Amino acid sequence: MRSRQLSAGCGRVRRPAVYHFRMIRNTRPLRAKPFGLAAVFVAASVFGTPGLAAGAPHIPDTLQQRIAACTTCHGVDGEGRAASGYFPRLAGKPAAYLARQMQNFKDGLRKYAPMEYTVRHLSPAYMREIADYFAAKQVLYARSPVPLVAAATLQRGDQLLAKGDPSRRIPACSSCHGSQLTGVEPSTPGLVGLPYDYISAQLGSWRTHTRAMVAPDCMAEVASRLRESDITAVAAALASRALPADTRAQAAGSVTPPLRCGVLRATGGTP
Numbered sequence: 001m002r003s004r005q006l007s008a009g010c011g012r013v014r015r016p017a018v019y020h021f022r023m024i025r026n027t028r029p030l031r032a033k034p035f036g037l038a039a040v041f042v043a044a045s046v047f048g049t050p051g052l053a054a055g056a057p058h059i060p061d062t063l064q065q066r067i068a069a070c071t072t073c074h075g076v077d078g079e080g081r082a083a084s085g086y087f088p089r090l091a092g093k094p095a096a097y098l099a100r101q102m103q104n105f106k107d108g109l110r111k112y113a114p115m116e117y118t119v120r121h122l123s124p125a126y127m128r129e130i131a132d133y134f135a136a137k138q139v140l141y142a143r144s145p146v147p148l149v150a151a152a153t154l155q156r157g158d159q160l161l162a163k164g165d166p167s168r169r170i171p172a173c174s175s176c177h178g179s180q181l182t183g184v185e186p187s188t189p190g191l192v193g194l195p196y197d198y199i200s201a202q203l204g205s206w207r208t209h210t211r212a213m214v215a216p217d218c219m220a221e222v223a224s225r226l227r228e229s230d231i232t233a234v235a236a237a238l239a240s241r242a243l244p245a246d247t248r249a250q251a252a253g254s255v256t257p258p259l260r261c262g263v264l265r266a267t268g269g270t271p
C-alpha cells in the first residue's frame with residue numbers, strides 16, 4: 001500500500017475508490033518508519049552536533065545550512081516533492097501559516113512523527129525565522145500526478161472550490177483561501193498546486209482529529225460537511241487545474257471568512 005503510493009510518482013495515476021477511501025482513513029500514508037534515519041539527520045543538523053565539531057571542517061552556522069535537513073524532505077528551496085504526492089511545498093506560503101504549523105506539530109495538534117520530532121526543540125522565534133525564510137522563496141510549482149476521475153467529479157470539485165454547496169452548508173473554499181485559491185496573507189495557505197494525495201490526506205486528518213487548529217477549528221467544520229466523494233472531487237479538481245499566473249497569496253484583509261476560525265480575524269488576518 002505505502003510503497004504503491006511512493007511509486008505512483010509519474011504520469012496519470014488511476015486511483016481505485018477503495019484506495020482513496022483507505023488512504024483517507026489512514027491519514028498518514030507515509031509513516032515514520034522510512035524516515036528514522038532522516039529524523040536523526042534532521043536532529044543533528046537542526047540542533048547542531050557539538051560532539052562531532054572538534055576537528056571537523058568548519059561549516060558556517062547559517063540558517064540555510066541548518067535547514068538543510070528540512071530540505072531533504074521539502075526540496076532544496078522548499079518547493080516540495082510533487083512527484084511523491086505527499087511532501088508539502090513550503091516555498092511562498094504565508095509566513096504566519098508556516099510558523100503556526102511548526103507550533104502545531106510541537107503542540108500535538110498536527111501529527112506526523114518525523115515532523116513532531118524535528119520541531120520538538122525549536123523555539124517560537126527560531127520557527128518564525130525558518131518560516132520567513134521559506135515564505136520569501138519564490139520558486140515554480142512542479143505538478144504532481146493528476147488522478148483520473150470522471151468529468152462530473154471534476155465539476156463537483158470546481159463547484160465546491162468556487163461556490164460551495166449551500167444545501168450542505170459547505171462554504172466556497174475560495175471564500176477563505178482567496179479567489180484564485182492562492183491563499184491570503186498572513187495566515188491562510190493556498191490550495192493550488194498541492195498534490196492530490198496531500199490534500200485528501202489533510203482533509204481526512206481533520207475528520208479523524210489528527211489535524212486541528214486553535215478553536216474554533218473552521219477546517220474541521222468544513223471537512224465534516226464534505227462527503228468522501230467531495231474530498232476526492234476537490235483534491236482532484238485542485239490537482240488538475242492550471243496554475244494561475246500569479247501564485248502569491250492575496251493581500252491581507254481581502255476576504256471575509258464565512259465561518260469563524262480561531263486562527264483568523266473576521267477579515268482573514270491573524271488575531
Ligand code: HEC
Pocket residue numbers: 027028035038039042046067069070071072073074086087088089090093098099101102110111112114115118119130189
Ligand atoms: C522526514 C521528512 C521531513 C523532514 C526532515 C521535515 N519535514 Fe516538514 N513535513 C513533512 C511531511 C510529510 C509533512 C506533512 C505531514 C502531514 O501533515 O501529514 C510536513 C509538514 C511540514 C509543514 C506544514 C506544511 C503545510 O503546508 O501545512 C511545515 C511548515 C514543515 N513541514 C516544516 C519543516 C521544517 C522547517 C523542517 C526542518 C526543520 C522539516 N519540515 C523537516 C516531512 C518532513
Ligand code: HEC
Pocket residue numbers: 088097100160161170171172173174175176177187188189190191199202203212213218219222234257258259260261263264
Ligand atoms: C472559513 C474559512 C475556510 C474555508 C471556508 C475553507 N478553509 Fe481550508 N483552511 C482555512 C484555514 C484558516 C487553514 C489553515 C489551517 C491551519 O492553520 O492549520 C486552512 C487549511 C486548509 C488546508 C491545508 C493546506 C496545507 O497546506 O496543509 C486544506 C487542504 C484546506 N484548507 C482545504 C479547504 C477546502 C478544500 C475547502 C473548501 C471545501 C476549504 N479549505 C475551505 C480556512 C478555510
